[in-house]
Amino acid sequence: MSQIHVQTTINGDETEFLCDAEETLLDALRDKLGLTGAKEGCGTGDCGACSVTVDGRLVCSCLVLGAEAHGREITTIEGMANGEELHPLQQKFLDHAALQCGICTPGFLVAAKALLDRNPNPTETEVRYWLAGNLCRCTGYDKIIRAVMDTAAEMRGA
Amino acid sequence: MRFEAPTTVEAAVSLLAAETGMARVLAGGTDLLVQMKSGMAEPDLVVDIKRIDAMHEITPEDGGFRIGAAVPGIALGEHEGVKAAWPGVVEGTELIGSTQIQGRATMVGNLCNCSPAADSVPAMAAAGAIARVAGPDGSRDVPVEEIAAGPGKSNLAKGEMVDSVFLPARPANAGDAYLRFIPRTEMDIAVVGCGVNLVLDGDGTCSEARVALGAVAARVFLVPEAAEALVGTKVDDAALDALAAACSAAATPIDDKRGTVEFRKKVAGVLARRAATIARDRAKGSA
Numbered sequence: 476m477s478q479i480h481v482q483t484t485i486n487g488d489e490t491e492f493l494c495d496a497e498e499t500l501l502d503a504l505r506d507k508l509g510l511t512g513a514k515e516g517c518g519t520g521d522c523g524a525c526s527v528t529v530d531g532r533l534v535c536s537c538l539v540l541g542a543e544a545h546g547r548e549i550t551t552i553e554g555m556a557n558g559e560e561l562h563p564l565q566q567k568f569l570d571h572a573a574l575q576c577g578i579c580t581p582g583f584l585v586a587a588k589a590l591l592d593r594n595p596n597p598t599e600t601e602v603r604y605w606l607a608g609n610l611c612r613c614t615g616y617d618k619i620i621r622a623v624m625d626t627a628a629e630m631r632g633a
Numbered sequence: 634m635r636f637e638a639p640t641t642v643e644a645a646v647s648l649l650a651a652e653t654g655m656a657r658v659l660a661g662g663t664d665l666l667v668q669m670k671s672g673m674a675e676p677d678l679v680v681d682i683k684r685i686d687a688m689h690e691i692t693p694e695d696g697g698f699r700i701g702a703a704v705p706g707i708a709l710g711e712h713e714g715v716k717a718a719w720p721g722v723v724e725g726t727e728l729i730g731s732t733q734i735q736g737r738a739t740m741v742g743n744l745c746n747c748s749p750a751a752d753s754v755p756a757m758a759a760a761g762a763i764a765r766v767a768g769p770d771g772s773r774d775v776p777v778e779e780i781a782a783g784p785g786k787s788n789l790a791k792g793e794m795v796d797s798v799f800l801p802a803r804p805a806n807a808g809d810a811y812l813r814f815i816p817r818t819e820m821d822i823a824v825v826g827c828g829v830n831l832v833l834d835g836d837g838t839c840s841e842a843r844v845a846l847g848a849v850a851a852r853v854f855l856v857p858e859a860a861e862a863l864v865g866t867k868v869d870d871a872a873l874d875a876l877a878a879a880c881s882a883a884a885t886p887i888d889d890k891r892g893t894v895e896f897r898k899k900v901a902g903v904l905a906r907r908a909a910t911i912a913r914d915r916a917k918g919s920a
Contacts, residue, residue, distance in 0.1 A: 496636035519671075520734055526733055535733045586733070
């Protein structure tokens with residue numbers, strides 16, 4: 476069967492790829508476009524390591540077909556830093572040592588940015604519930620939550 | 634597998650009807666893609682309905698709301714009108730999965746996946762929600778509790794799809810609520826779920842009620858005896874006791890790793906009592 480030609484916008488850049496009908500957006504990003512920041516943890520939407528946004532909505536890219544991306548606006552972790560300048564969330568994750576193995580980190584950053592874009596002043600409870608779909612087996616979450624809260628405070632002040 | 638993304642409901646229905654193999658509708662995909670990955674579903678055709686504009690819309694209709702089949706949970710929760718009229722339905726839908734899942738999962742998909750434990754369905758059934766089923770011979774309206782035939786099996790005929798759900802208008806002094814029991818604080822499958830919807834008259838007497846249970850039978854179902862226990866009362870302790878007893882008696886659950894028969898029957902009553910209390914307080918405007 477012939478492949479599907481998908482034209483889409485990723486991190487502001489127009490791009491295109493060919494994919495099979497069954498192929499997920501995650502696989503297309505990683506295998507076709509070389510955007511390997513989004514990780515496959517579970518492949519079933521439970522762990523959030525593959526988080527991206529599609530038309531501004533936070534989603535698991537393992538539960539989106541590549542073909543669905545046609546004409547949509549996708550953002551991934553690769554679009555988060557501004558050149559060499561890290562996004563405040565990325566810097567705070569480093570400052571707070573909010574990562575160990577790092578597999579979950581891109582997903583946490585994309586998800587946390589989606590939260591702060593929507594709610595610049597979240598409570599700790601709101602941060603914890605928002606990020607409940609991102610699993611981390613290393614940190615115990617506390618440092619991640621502190622990094623997000625600290626980023627939010629800094630960005631409100633900026 | 635073929636992937637199609639038609640721009641009209643008619644075209645979607647034609648594709649579904651013409652497929653000789655297995656055809657599946659894709660809205661949020663949070664059930665379908667997991668089933669495809671595990672091999673539980675191996676569709677020959679997937680029809681993405683998100684290119685159909687109306688599928689994304691929440692439209693006021695006859696004092697109520699028509700919710701398109703591709704409206705994700707997060708968009709439902711952002712809609713002040715639906716939240717004000719049917720907070721229980723919105724809360725039930727918002728209990729489905731994580732933030733990422735909420736960005737995709739739809740109430741109609743939850744309905745059509747036909748899980749007995751679907752969180753949005755008891756609330757919708759209690760609300761008297763009506764699914765609009767589009768098919769090769771036109772559209773028909775079906776009460777949501779009649780969509781599922783059993784776990785994972787729907788009553789939809791070949792070529793049919795649910796294109797929207799209608800939530801009716803609210804009279805004054807009306808309230809609804811949905812509660813589920815899970816052993817965690819979030820992101821789990823209901824061990825028992827209960828939706829209650831009631832209307833009070835001027836002096837606080839319950840004039841109408843609908844009660845639905847989930848995860849305690851092969852499909853979500855209404856419990857008329859439980860509703861009758863509330864109607865004509867002030868939704869006081871005696872009425873709530875009768876409601877709880879009716880729900881426990883109506884539950885016909887199975888034993889599984891998530892709960893025993895005995896536990897589920899008891900919890901059905903406990904949740905009904907609590908949900909009815911929230912619905913009553915909402916109807917009085919005090920919650």
